Amino acid sequence: MKVLLVYAHPEPRSLNGSLRTVAVRELEASGHEVQVSDLYADGWKSQVDRADFPSLSPDERLVPAAASGTDFVAGTLTADVMSEIAKLHWADALILQFPMWWFAMPAILKGWVDRVFAYGFAYGVGEHSDRRWGDRYGEGTLAGKRAMLIVTAGGWEEHYAERGINGPIDDLLFPINHGILYYPGYEVLPPYVVYRVDRFDESGFEPVAEGLRERMRTLFTCAPIPYRRQNGGDYLIPSMQLRPGLGRPDATGYALHLDGDGAAREG
Amino acid sequence: MKVLLVYAHPEPRSLNGSLRTVAVRELEASGHEVQVSDLYADGWKSQVDRADFPSLSPDERLVPAAASGTDFVAGTLTADVMSEIAKLHWADALILQFPMWWFAMPAILKGWVDRVFAYGFAYGVGEHSDRRWGDRYGEGTLAGKRAMLIVTAGGWEEHYAERGINGPIDDLLFPINHGILYYPGYEVLPPYVVYRVDRFDESGFEPVAEGLRERMRTLFTCAPIPYRRQNGGDYLIPSMQLRPGLGRPDATGYALHLDGDGAAREG
Numbered sequence: 001m002k003v004l005l006v007y008a009h010p011e012p013r014s015l016n017g018s019l020r021t022v023a024v025r026e027l028e029a030s031g032h033e034v035q036v037s038d039l040y041a042d043g044w045k046s047q048v049d050r051a052d053f054p055s056l057s058p059d060e061r062l063v064p065a066a067a068s069g070t071d072f073v074a075g076t077l078t079a080d081v082m083s084e085i086a087k088l089h090w091a092d093a094l095i096l097q098f099p100m101w102w103f104a105m106p107a108i109l110k111g112w113v114d115r116v117f118a119y120g121f122a123y124g125v126g127e128h129s130d131r132r133w134g135d136r137y138g139e140g141t142l143a144g145k146r147a148m149l150i151v152t153a154g155g156w157e158e159h160y161a162e163r164g165i166n167g168p169i170d171d172l173l174f175p176i177n178h179g180i181l182y183y184p185g186y187e188v189l190p191p192y193v194v195y196r197v198d199r200f201d202e203s204g205f206e207p208v209a210e211g212l213r214e215r216m217r218t219l220f221t222c223a224p225i226p227y228r229r230q231n232g233g234d235y236l237i238p239s240m241q242l243r244p245g246l247g248r249p250d251a252t253g254y255a256l257h258l259d260g261d262g263a264a265r266e267g
Numbered sequence: 268m269k270v271l272l273v274y275a276h277p278e279p280r281s282l283n284g285s286l287r288t289v290a291v292r293e294l295e296a297s298g299h300e301v302q303v304s305d306l307y308a309d310g311w312k313s314q315v316d317r318a319d320f321p322s323l324s325p326d327e328r329l330v331p332a333a334a335s336g337t338d339f340v341a342g343t344l345t346a347d348v349m350s351e352i353a354k355l356h357w358a359d360a361l362i363l364q365f366p367m368w369w370f371a372m373p374a375i376l377k378g379w380v381d382r383v384f385a386y387g388f389a390y391g392v393g394e395h396s397d398r399r400w401g402d403r404y405g406e407g408t409l410a411g412k413r414a415m416l417i418v419t420a421g422g423w424e425e426h427y428a429e430r431g432i433n434g435p436i437d438d439l440l441f442p443i444n445h446g447i448l449y450y451p452g453y454e455v456l457p458p459y460v461v462y463r464v465d466r467f468d469e470s471g472f473e474p475v476a477e478g479l480r481e482r483m484r485t486l487f488t489c490a491p492i493p494y495r496r497q498n499g500g501d502y503l504i505p506s507m508q509l510r511p512g513l514g515r516p517d518a519t520g521y522a523l524h525l526d527g528d529g530a531a532r533e534g
Contacts (some may be wrong), residue, residue: 010329011330047311099331107315
């Protein structure tokens with residue numbers, strides 16, 4: 001199979017750099033083809049601006065979604081974005097690897113999402129009617145493919161637990177897993193998260209590397225997070241609210257969007 | 268009082284641009300001093316990289332937190348970052364204004380956080396002991412100041428409601444409100460969110476503008492989100508878990524971190 005790993009750390013000699021090597025080697029050893037988009041090494045442009053939309057006249061008001069759609073349909077998005085879109089079509093699985101900074105992805109990776117996930121490609125896809133609200137959340141351009149996160153965090157695992165002060169890690173990653181990856185159709189796998197990386201030493205590396213190897217070996221076989229499909233009947237259209245009666249009575253927020261009535265937490 | 272508005276939209280002739288004008292005028296009419304950091308107009312550099320850390324030797328491994336701390340203490344961070352830190356010290360209130368893209372802030376604003384919130388300034392502050400886990404979550408360099416978000420979203424308000432498919436808006440904004448703003452000490456106000464902005468027309472503008480004016484008039488008087496203070500006794504140290512017995516029995520995730528036993532949702 002084919003795997004695209006999008007990597008966002010500025011230092012190759014980092015824990016992230018070592019884990020990337022581990023992941024790529026294990027995938028290749030399993031017979032997969034791997035491409036890496038190394039955003040820092042490639043000098044990736046982070047911010048969405050007028051330069052992203054060659055069809056926009058100099059005096060025209062920039063409406064990012066509209067401009068993105070125009071250039072996507074015309075095939076005139078910038079070369080760096082077109083190249084990433086081609087890689088996403090090519091890959092059977094997408095891995096995003098990054099250090100969590102301020103409880104979210106680094107700016108350069110957010111800029112990859114903002115720029116590459118064009119209107120007409122990753123959103124603004126499909127029919128809007130009384131039965132369908134576009135092809136999204138389980139349907140869309142990238143349906144049939146898999147995606148997962150490899151994340152490093154400075155804090156302790158306990159701080160990201162169900163009652164931890166930072167908030168549960170699955171909730172912190174929900175906007176990425178559900179909102180960015182499931183949205184255009186990916187089946188999203190549980191994330192691989194490494195904690196306390198600020199105090200990491202050599203003795204801690206091998207167990208973490210082995211855990212990652214195991215996840216790479218099961219990339220195409222492990223069970224995805226059971227998010228509910230938008231157009232499968234669980235949601236009212238057009239309010240897009242979970243139908244009354246679905247979800248455990250005491251479930252709130254993100255947990256409602258897991259099938260199996262929220263009985264299991266993600267991961 | 269003094270207010271810093273950090274603004275992240277690439278088009279001045281956007282709804283965001285109009286709302287910024289409304290906010291600034293109302294604040295000034297109320298007698299406040301206002302500074303605006305217009306990230307696109309200023310050509311803000313989004314990504315954290317080696318160029319941010321002048322003290323780092325060319326062959327030295329970049330560890331972002333460590334490098335940030337070194338240059339912050341030495342007063343040698345880059346001029347653009349130092350200028351923003353000075354504005355944060357100057358301001359009694361911070362407003363972050365942005366369009367929600369992919370359920371998070373645009374890359375350029377995330378890059379403002381990643382670069383300006385230096386180690387020793389916004390994190391890595393205070394004593395770590397069996398009684399305190401640093402000055403954070405309600406304490407820290409920016410304690411005594413207020414912060415709030417002004418956010419525009421393309422989707423419908425219902426889609427961001429408690430049972431909406433996107434996830435509740437308060438949960439989507441928790442990593443920013445709690446993880447970025449409350450962390451270094453800000454009292455965080457409920458956000459001002461405008462929905463369905465892709466279909467906005469003139470008739471919709473005035474009610475939204477008036478709502479924003481009201482929020483600007485009450486910037487220094489309205490009640491902040493009642494997040495729990497980290498070192499006030501509610502959390503076990505060092506696991507940073509909410510103490511058993513605190514929080515409604517059926518509360519989960521982010522709602523646990525609201526004082527008043529999670530009885531009220533944020534906002």
